[in-house]
Amino acid sequence: MPNPTVDSAEDDAALARRIIAAGPARDAAAEALLYASLAPRVRLYGRKHLRDAQRADDLVQDVLLMTFERLGRGEIREPERIASFVLGACRQTVIDLRRGESRRERLLKTYGVEIMADSDGDVEPPDTRRLEQCLERLPERERAVVLMTFYEDSSADAVAQALDLSTGNVRVIRHRAVERLRRCIEGAVA
């Protein structure tokens, strides 16, 4: 299967309509494109709310395979609201996640392999060497704040306590540092 791109001219609603129209015959190309479009958002939601990359991957599978199943059965009546539907499913699934693996395994057998091959549209990580250089260019205090923030996703409160700064000051330093890092990694002057 060719690598689906998320830059397809077809938006999520149009893809959802194609899947509904195909019904049991399935439109695998539309499924793959919709998966590529939605998976990064579902994965980020999962990482944010579950704080675990593996469980976030499980969430992607649970939610999107269920979505395709319901689209195929014609149970989703408003394809233009597909993103809202998926968000609702994410919220519910985060609550239900511990209930067991059997449903996901059954759905994976039907949809999993062909849809998910080469369809991870997540962001590429920055080049390690470049990141190292850009971190070295940060002022010391900014570097400390960045390292503490990202190492354990520490809040401004926690970093402020460790460095004897105000929370507001940490937010300002953090914002400035992340902006500098981003620009440096993208090749602009740090």
Place this chain on the structure above:
Amino acid sequence: MSTNACRSPVDGSELLGYWLGELDATREAQLDEHLFACRACGDALGRLVALGDAVRTLIAHGGATAIMPPEFVAQLKAAGLRVHEYRLPPQGSVVCTITPQDDLVVAHLEAPLAGVQRLDVVIHEVEADRTFRLTDVGFNPASREVVLVPKASDLRHRGRSTQRVELVAVSGGDEHVLGHYTFNHTPHRG
């Protein structure tokens, strides 16, 4: 929901606050929804998360050098990293090395930090006769120490050598050396 247009882009600082769990529940739920609807903001969050992942990986591989508070060392150890620690009082010296079993080596530099407004760290590499000054490092006076985290990747390739480190309190135009510390590095002999 449209996936292609953003009518109200979320500021990068708020995106990071969202990721770190700093927002109130109402705003967090609003952003959950927005990030599903808005591909641009979802991508921006994805880039932020990828940056955080890369920073975390770099730290774990000993690719970042920094002056950090002791809380950071506790985070590293809690995450399962094998941290070789040295502790030096003012005017202390140590024979130090990095072993294949160490993920990181850190040095706790004890000093009377109470009342210090600005702290600089001066590092002199004796054999190379090179001096670096790290200005305005982050510290907490109450902890009575800062932690020097050198790049483990550099240490592994370093031959027998000596580094002298000074902690310097800066106030206005005045400088006061709080302590100096000598590291006699010896390559590990397996």
